[in-house]
Amino acid sequence: MNTEANRKTEWVVGIGEALWDILPEGRKIGGAPANFAYHMSQFGLHSCAVSAVGDDEAGRELRNQLREKRVGHMLETVPFPTGTVEVTLDGAGIPSYEIRQGVAWDNIPFTPQIEELARHTRAACFGSLAQRSPVSHRTIGRFLETMPDGEGQYKVFDINLRQHFYTQQVVEESLRKCNILKINDEELAVVGSMFGMEGMQPGEQCRTLLDRYGLRIVILTCGAAGSSVFAPDTRSYIPTPRVEVADTVGAGDSFTASFLAALLSGLGIGEAHRLAVDVAAHVCSQHGAMPRLPERFTARLRNDGSAIR
Template identity: 45%
Template structure:
């Protein structure tokens, strides 16, 4: 079972591990990548967070370092001879994105070294996904990193983020063996149920599948409809507020980061879920995945 009390309100160290990339819009390039978005929002929620990835010695790589420094987000960006990751983003009339990814980029080639081993041993929480694991090298690095974290003081968050064909049954199953909290959305659930051999796809059925594997945290989002969170024996369901969305990129990352950060800081599930809904809704009204929270939102968090 998940026990957030063991963190005792101490300053929690966490990381987003995986891709740093640029979301390239028609008129500008915004820094992103789910692990980077997650780490950024954890920092806003009061955690000591860091993004761990790799960027190239190119213009976007230098830009990434400068932007993250300006946002006061610590970043361990290992230098690489490959190009910095990028994805072309096209938004429809409702602000929903489609993506075109560059391949064999810096984040596909993250090495596991003594520095990463040292960082992993000091963390209490880490979030990871499947996109960076599309390459064998980064997949192995992610697995080693998660295994190196202190078994008695760790929460490992697997935000699956299925993109195109950049995932496999093997990567998902290996990742689930190293997961404490799992997150997916309504588009990903049928794919995951098929991989798991679940005939009647539902959030409840997948929750049971996860629990059978010792995973007692499941976050399930359904876009503009609602979100459901299962933590141990508790279930929380909340409607998504009606808003005028400008850009939904990064909304799911902010939701997961907010929810887990607040739970780890001792907030109850109802409060943590409520604030995660508010924050992700706010992110949808801003362009880019890393907007600063308003003072009003920050004050309402009670941290």
């Protein structure tokens, strides 16, 4: 990416894992932060996926795929293999993951180029998975610390608990660094147990997290049971639309990206929530995490992201 352009542009960044999802129908590019950056780019925003790949065919092809999809990227080359995830789907299209360890995205370096990008980033999305390793944990932390602070800055913790690749320390640190939390109902039960919120209703747990960590927004997704958005003076609930599900891989990432794109473009929480629900439902009806969005979704943001250009 052009460093001079970085100085003149406010970026939206997904930082963490970029990898290959090995699905029943074949290999598809994935990783929550990369999915997030891809969907942000579809709304006309200057987005960038920050991760690492190996000096291998899989890494070169991952770069090529992001380039073809017109997603900005800083994928550092490191002496570890490019990440892969074996994805299996149940009868309802719900995925389970077998995530390879000791891979490139476990070793994302905090380079001068990534530091410069952070200084010109208005919104970033990160999760818990890439923080399973000390190297990437430090890089994500330094990126968030380097970002400018302010009313229009967003640091989104899309928690994405996977297998055993998280600790209470990482979750709590991340809650203190973010100002928006996105979590699903299964993850909320785990976090509730971590922080002494057993016995509370999900809405009460979300309100507790909102207050305890000074968050602006908590987003709770509950699959077919709908989703809720909590802010200090607001709650929005929207049922999940019925669609014929191909698979749900990447649907949560498309929800996060659509919601944040709407906020950045000046829409309110209710409108942002509606767009996010509709986009995620569409992604569930498609195979893989990065389908092309129809114009009926992207056209809802009439300024094509000009709010942050």
